[in-house]
Amino acid sequence: MTGAGKKAAPPRAVITNIQGFSIHDGPGIRTVVFFKGCPLACRWCANPECLSPEPQIGFIETLCTDCGECSQICAEGAIRGGKGVHRIDYSRCTSCGDCVDGCGYGALVRYGESMTVPDVWDIVRRDKMFYDSSGGGVTVSGGEPLLRAGFVRELFELCRQERIDTCIETCGLAARDALVEVIPVTDHFLFDLKLIDPKLHKTYTGQSSGIILENAAFLMERGVDIVFRQPLVPAITDTVENMEATAAFLKGSGKKDVSLELMPYHRMGRGKYRALDMRYLMDGTEAAGNERAEAVKKAYIDLGVRCTISR
Ligand code: SF4
Ligand code: SF4
Known part of the structure; x- marks a missing residue:
């Protein structure tokens, strides 16, 4: 409890990287803030340094x-x-x-470095001229930024005051309160839909898909701007069963402009697994090539889903 006259300590978050000039994480040129700590542990994760919440x-x-x-x-x-x-x-x-x-x-x-909102704000605000000229802004990613919803809310309030566009990349496994807290200050959501089947989701990520699908439905009902993203992991997420279930889920929402972006699996995170003395569990899986990505995109379009590939 804070004593009379004492101010509460500003919220802090452990940040692994603040990356400027990204063009893959929302509209325009963006600065992406990577939070440390994730409730999932996807076997194909390319950012293993973001799994633990600690430096x-x-x-x-x-x-x-x-x-x-x-x-x-x-x-x-x-x-x-x-x-x-x-x-x-x-x-x-x-x-x-x-x-x-x-x-x-x-x-x-x-x-990972423990930072306050003003620490992060001082960095992201520097590229405002690039955001303004490209329709870009600030994206929070990770890890899971919604584990630090109060921090994101404060950061995005500052962005809003300066008319900087805001975007959250989420794995979807978050408390409903966290979603409600950030909706008023968030322009776009990039929402991962990995595997619809709850058992398979648990096998490959450590957690069921249940709350994730509920949160996805909740955001669609609230009418937020949302793009769903699916890692294209050969023989895991690109099965006929998962594509059909994903299409059924998205079309079942009744939202007309819903779209899915495929994120082809790559192996560029392997070096970080070695650096952290962690086992890389995907050695037997090749990266998803262009041909496979195009085939999956076509399959989704045939299933009635608007689909693109992240390059
Ligand atoms: S290994 Fe490095 S970071 Fe860890 S306690 Fe020793 S000096 Fe500190
Ligand atoms: S032993 Fe290796 S890691 Fe340690 S200080 Fe020397 S070069 Fe760096």
Whole structure:
């Protein structure tokens, strides 16, 4: 509880990256703010550094010269050095970042920094002229930004005051209160629909699709501007059953201008799995090529769904 006269601490969020000049995350040129922490753990996730809500240290083995400096610096004894056995013991690591600062070779990287709304605002506002000239704005992504709905609301209120367009990329697994909180300050939603079947969704993401589909229906009923997105993961999301179920769900909403954007699976996140000493579970799956993406797009159009491919 805050004492009389004391101001509540400003909300903070752990941010992994603030990326300017994006053209794939909503209309126009955008700055994308990546939040750390996600309620899902999709096997194909390309941003494994966004899964945990806490800052983490990654180790890029190919850049390491085995100089041993970091193991001297680490007060927790969390780094074991030496050729071929260089590892971070995450059970000891406090993510203080001292080793990152001490490594002269860029082999250690810090994923996530605790930031306030003004910290983020100071960065995203700098590109206002590009937003204005392109119809762009600010997109929050992750991870799952709706885990920090109060933060997003405050950030977007500032954007609104400066007439900056706002967009949320969400996995859809969020508390209803969080959605209600951000709707008044959000211009667009990019909403993931991965697998409709609840059991398959749980198998591949760790959670059922139930609440996600309810939230999707709720947003459509509220008449928000929404684009659904589906990762095109060969033999997982592009099955006939999932395409038919997705089409039925979207058409069943009664919303006329509903559209689906396919996000072809790629393997570019593999290096980050190695850096975080995490297992990459998709080694047997090839990236979704153009031909497959075009075939899936056509199948959706034949099912009566307006469909595009994200390039
Ligand atoms: S300080 Fe950097 S280069 Fe030296 S051993 Fe540690 S990670 Fe490798
Ligand atoms: S972040 Fe801090 S605790 Fe973790 S390995 Fe580096 S120096 Fe040690």
